[in-house]
Amino acid sequence: MTGNERSSAVPETSPVLSARALHKSYRGGLLRKRQHVLRGVDFDLYPGQVVGLIGENGSGKSTLMKILVGALAPDSGTVTHAGRIGYCPQAPLLYPRLTCDEHFDLFARAYGMTTHAAAESRQALYEELGFTRYARTRAERLSGGTLAKLNLGLALMADPELLLLDEPYAGFDWDTYQKFWVLVGRRRAVGRAVLIISHFVVDEDRFDRILAIADGQAAPR
Missing domain, CATH: 3.40.50.300 (P-loop containing nucleotide triphosphate hydrolases)
Structure with missing residues (x-):
């Protein structure tokens, strides 16, 4: 669909x-x-x-x-x-010195996801939203558009x-x-x-x- x-x-x-x-x-x-x-x-x-x-x-x-x-x-x-609830606030609530990967890891622990499930979800979201190349980039160095992708990805991660x-x-x-x-x-x-x-x-x-x-x-x- x-x-x-x-x-x-x-x-x-x-x-x-x-x-x-x-x-x-x-x-x-x-x-x-x-x-x-x-x-x-x-x-x-x-x-x-x-x-x-x-x-x-x-x-x-x-x-x-x-x-x-x-x-x-x-x-x-x-x-x-x-x-489960996934929430994407208007202003991204992110940690400037953490990379995209580190944000996903942090949120995965908060959601209680297994390492395997978290890795699969993270990779799928990188590919679907098109920001795989920024996986190891700190949030403080991301453009506004990429920050919005990360913000949405974190809300989607646990398939709420x-x-x-x-x-x-x-x-x-x-x-x-x-x-x-x-x-x-x-x-x-x-x-x-x-x-x-x-x-x-x-x-x-x-x-x-x-x-x-x-x-x-x-x-x-």
């Missing part, structure tokens, strides 16, 4: 990710007034689905993503998920059931953008779920659903 082919599978009974009545607010400004960012966000993500989440700057997209991955607590509401991506293709050239969607299509075909946050969506036919965040809520577009 290629990256722009839709899955014909009917969603399973149990979603891999559920968000219910999520609220989040912050105090800001000179008067320290409470600003409501999320006002009761609800949505489900099922195995084999690719869902896009869009919204303007300041709409709450990144706040929602942080809540979904457990990096930020909501004021109220619940998040439940099943299986749920993949959460925040602006994943920022910095990709056209060739890498196409490779990205091939990877997403393969994951959809084997029942993996993918949530992609972006400022806007260009290739709408690549998604099963698109949700827009506005006024603190997520609604189908």
Whole structure:
């Protein structure tokens, strides 16, 4: 299955990710007034689905993503998920003096992967994303595009059931953008779920659903 082919599978009974009545607010400004960012966000993500989440700057997209991955607590509401999570943050969280190989080794240990499984996954990702020649290059010497590839590769390494991506293709050239969607299509075909946050969506036919965040809520577009 290629990256722009839709899955014909009917969603399973149990979603891999559920968000219910999520609220989040912050105090800001000179008067320290409470600003409501999320006002009761609800949505489900099922195995084999690719869902896009869009919204303007300041709409709450990144706040929602942080809540979904457990990096930020909501004021109220619940998040439940099943299986492993792979997270690709908008700004790569990498160690400047570690090479790409060393990053993969570090994350493999965190995921509890065997040496053999880690080596196979790492090599496949190098080849699929096209940055094998940078395996022994420190992160501080990588271009922005290659850093984005490493960031995505680390999220994909353990073959998670749920993949959460925040602006994943920022910095990709056209060739890498196409490779990205091939990877997403393969994951959809084997029942993996993918949530992609972006400022806007260009290739709408690549998604099963698109949700827009506005006024603190997520609604189908």
